[in-house]
Amino acid sequence: MPRTKRFTARKRSTTSTTSSTPPILETQNVQSNVAIQNVGQEDQVHSPSQEPADVPLEVQRVKRACNKYWVVEVIDDRGRKSEERLRIKDVLVLPEHKKVLVQWSEDGQPVGDGSSLLNVFLGHLACNTNIFPISYPRWPDVLPCYKIDVWENTSKKKFDLCTDDEHDYCMGNIGKKWKDNRHRLCVEFIDKIKTFEENLKNYPDGMTREQWAGFFTYKTSEKAQKYSEINTRNRAKQTIMHTLGAKSIAKTKHELDELLEEIQDVSDEDEAFELVFGKEHSGRVRGMGFGVVPSQMRKRKACAESSSNSGPSQAEYNSLKEEHNSLKEELDTLKGQMAALIQHMGGTLPPNLDADMGSPGIRRSSNASHNPAGGSSPIVPPQP
Numbered sequence: 001m002p003r004t005k006r007f008t009a010r011k012r013s014t015t016s017t018t019s020s021t022p023p024i025l026e027t028q029n030v031q032s033n034v035a036i037q038n039v040g041q042e043d044q045v046h047s048p049s050q051e052p053a054d055v056p057l058e059v060q061r062v063k064r065a066c067n068k069y070w071v072v073e074v075i076d077d078r079g080r081k082s083e084e085r086l087r088i089k090d091v092l093v094l095p096e097h098k099k100v101l102v103q104w105s106e107d108g109q110p111v112g113d114g115s116s117l118l119n120v121f122l123g124h125l126a127c128n129t130n131i132f133p134i135s136y137p138r139w140p141d142v143l144p145c146y147k148i149d150v151w152e153n154t155s156k157k158k159f160d161l162c163t164d165d166e167h168d169y170c171m172g173n174i175g176k177k178w179k180d181n182r183h184r185l186c187v188e189f190i191d192k193i194k195t196f197e198e199n200l201k202n203y204p205d206g207m208t209r210e211q212w213a214g215f216f217t218y219k220t221s222e223k224a225q226k227y228s229e230i231n232t233r234n235r236a237k238q239t240i241m242h243t244l245g246a247k248s249i250a251k252t253k254h255e256l257d258e259l260l261e262e263i264q265d266v267s268d269e270d271e272a273f274e275l276v277f278g279k280e281h282s283g284r285v286r287g288m289g290f291g292v293v294p295s296q297m298r299k300r301k302a303c304a305e306s307s308s309n310s311g312p313s314q315a316e317y318n319s320l321k322e323e324h325n326s327l328k329e330e331l332d333t334l335k336g337q338m339a340a341l342i343q344h345m346g347g348t349l350p351p352n353l354d355a356d357m358g359s360p361g362i363r364r365s366s367n368a369s370h371n372p373a374g375g376s377s378p379i380v381p382p383q384p
Contacts, residue, residue, distance in 0.1 A: 070117040073101040075160060091121055091158050099160045108165045109250035118159055119248070122170060125150055126177035129207045134182050135214030137224075139175035147171060186219055196220075 069085040076082075077097040091100065102114040110118055125131055131150060136142045155161055155170055189202055203212035218224055244252055259275060266272045274280070285292045 070113045072112075072114045072117055074098050075101050086117060088117075088120060088124060091117065094158055096157065100158060101160050104166070105250055105254060107250065108169065109248070110169070111251050111254035114159075115248070115251055116246075118170075119173065121158065122155070122173045123177045125154065126174045127181045129204075129211060132174070132178050133211050134178070134185065134207075135211045135218070137218050139178055142178075147174075150174070182215070185215070190216065190219060 069087045069090075071083060071085055073081050074084050074086075074094075075098070081101070086094075086100065094100070100114055100117060102110050102118050103112040105111050109115075132142060132146055151167060151170065161167070161170065185204060189204060190199055191202075194202070200209075200213060200216055203209055203216075242249075262275055263272045266275065280294065283293060285294055285297055288297075
């Protein structure tokens with residue numbers, strides 16, 4: 001019997017839509033203030049005078065384990081390089097005397113497998129709410145002490161980073177993914193059907209209630225709703241979508257440049273085709289559709305080569321034709337020069353050359369055409 005597919009049942013909301021409590025979008029500011037007072041002031045939780053606590057670099061709310069690894073170069077404190085297979089969990093426990101090397105392009109963007117590992121690592125840092133709280137309205141509002149701590153004590157210790165451009169890239173990457181994580185939490189945990197108190201209690205695992213209260217209060221404010229409407233309209237104007245998946249444009253451009261260098265060194269078209277599209281599938285011809293097999297293409301290619309080798313090409317034909325015309329002009333010139341030379345010497349032409357070397361500057365006598373013996377007569381020069 002064929003095996004049946006099993007699907008997990010989707011969780012449905014048990015809250016009735018006919019609740020007498022108004023939706024969260026219509027919640028008054030008084031309720032928000034009361035909720036904040038009950039859970040504690042946000043400024044006291046994250047005050048500038050407090051230093052960021054040492055929190056474990058763990059991934060929060062990972063739905064499934066990812067065993068993908070990256071083949072990267074690692075350098076130790078003695079300058080020795082080695083190639084290793086690393087995952088995110090391996091980077092977190094990397095010894096202090098080792099760092100992951102990252103290749104950077106001329107535009108200041110990371111490329112290669114090291115760039116993929118770096119981007120994923122920065123994404124995990126951005127999604128860790130213990131490192132970067134989400135209660136701040138914007139990324140520039142996040143306290144600088146959090147950013148400096150991550151750069152000095154985490155990023156620079158795991159990856160070979162030192163320049164200002166690399167610092168700006170890492171902080172910008174974390175800021176973008178921090179913003180995307182806030183949007184994801186808003187979609188997953190805030191339900192417009194539920195009441196204000198119910199949404200306030202439904203906060204993610206690994207996050208404090210105070211931090212969720214600050215984030216939830218800002219998201220339900222009029223200012224945040226106004227910005228959301230503006231961003232929705234701007235998003236609708238985007239016509240060109242990013243279709244490269246998780247791979248960045250800089251990495252794709254770098255791979256295409258390397259591939260172009262390899263193709264330039266290859267003379268065979270089939271080998272160049274495999275470098276670009278990969279090895280051909282057995283029994284198929286890429287780009288030709290169903291029904292075309294490789295043997296047909298090989299026969300067609302052999303017939304084209306045999307027909308091209310059986311006769312001269314169009315270029316060869318044109319070259320031979322030009323050479324023929326050039327030789328013909330030289331021959332006519334030589335004939336005229338020979339006739340003039342014989343005339344100057346007062347001699348006569350042989351019968352077989354007399355007809356071929358007729359020249360408009362040479363005139364025969366009238367007796368030559370009535371000579372019954374067919375002999376040649378002296379050449380008479382033209383009269384002035």
